Amino acid sequence: MKQLNDEQIDLLYNYLSRHFSDDEIEELVTNYPLTGTNGLRKMLGEIDIEYFCKAYIHDQFKLDFGDYAQEILSTLKNGIESNAKENLAVVAPRSHGKSTISSLAIPAWAAVYQRKSYILFISANGDISANFLTKIQRMLESPEVIEDFGIQRDKKRTWNADGLETIHGVWVACSGWQSGLRGLNKNTRPDLIILDDLEDKKVMESESLQKKLEGAFRDEISRLGFYKTDMFYIGTLLSQNSLLARVMNEPSWKTLFYQCVKSFPKNEHLWDEWRSIYRNLENPNRMDDAYSFYCENKEAMLDGVEVLWEGRFPENEVKYKGAYYNIMLEREKSGEAAFWKEDQNQPTSSENYILKSLQTFETLPRLDEMEVVLGVDPSMGKTSKADYSALCVLAKHKQTTRKYVIDGQLHKVPPNELIKMIIDLCKKYPSITTIGFESVLFQEYIADDLRQKLKEEEMYHVLVKNVKPRTNKHARIMNLEPFVTRGEILFNRDCVSFNKQVEDYHYGAKNDDAPDVLQLSYELVEGIKKPKKIYNKPVGW
Structure with missing residues (x-):
């Protein structure tokens, strides 16, 4: 029998003390071995699933459990142990271990203690679910x-990437929801179904996939089990109209709901000052200066703060100390929309304005210090019902990488006049090297005419690049939010109509040409590669 090391013994005694008195622990240690089929490790893992995770899946559960994780584990364990059918939804932030708990710890515990006979977990796609099945297989071995x-794998039984059957006859299988679900019933129906993050980015950007998921959930997934089947749905609330949002409000479902930040600072004024320091792209030491400001005002800046998981950012593994401070760093990196959606489970309504905080520039760096592009989203003509043709001259400062909307225009003009306007802009801003031209159907012909006109004007240095949108427009525009919010994209206050259309943008907005061409220009200027440096060969080579 393998001996436990000191760390494992301390872990065992720590969790034993949560359930037994000192005298009871002494009696247990005297009468039972620490490991083996009748060992204390196995017995304690059955009654305390938190200890089970630490003892048997220690590579996945190295950090201390937060209170919320303990609640999720105990609630799902109690659901499995009850005789009644349980429908439980767990809505938790990203990067808080909810999938590891629900799709690894729970099925592994239910399998080895034989609490369920057929465990099925379903995710957004087969690769994700297969990854968790691989971890379960590794744990069982x-x-x-x-x-x-004892040995769980039997060579005569199934043990592959789609499913496994333990030596005791417990089935564990996985699938993506877009795969065929009707054939997943084995000799019996699943008595535990775990749904993990069914809605990924691809689904949320496609109305047709959202409807397909709704149909799969109602017509197939919900009918896979029987009257005693427990169903756990784990995910993050990505939209107010998502399937998870509807499920958690249905009377047949119980819900555990968590947010990354449980309460915010009483006074946000100091955090506003911190943001101005952190966002100052002209300051190469801005990150350290911002942290110094935080350290000097830490007590006041954290007054009223409570986070879901203090142990999420181990102090020996992060440069800047403090759970809330690191959350704020991630908030700056990802943007407000992502923060409220991914961390707070409060997704911005599709009706809300997402680019409403435009910042303008007072002075403009020299054009020779910037990469300059022109984005063009053409329209057909000047009828009142036609879309605007949108033009955006966007410059990227080479040193700070800050972007400047030097000129933004909206016009309802025929193609020949649009081409003349483009030529005029290229003459006005000779630093323009690339024109990104949204090209769908007839627009490609306008792009060809533009190339010909540039040749006639002898503007050979300007490249016209056809751009064909490949993803959902709203999702593309949403990606601009963090850069606009942080002031990494600054606007020309004189471009009133262009700026107002950007500020007024929301899902389903009547006019979206300005934010659309801004996104096109942003991708264009970010895609410009730095020229390779040419080094002279040393003398004698």
């Missing part, structure tokens, strides 16, 4: 499990 529970 670990030395600790073999020592305490």
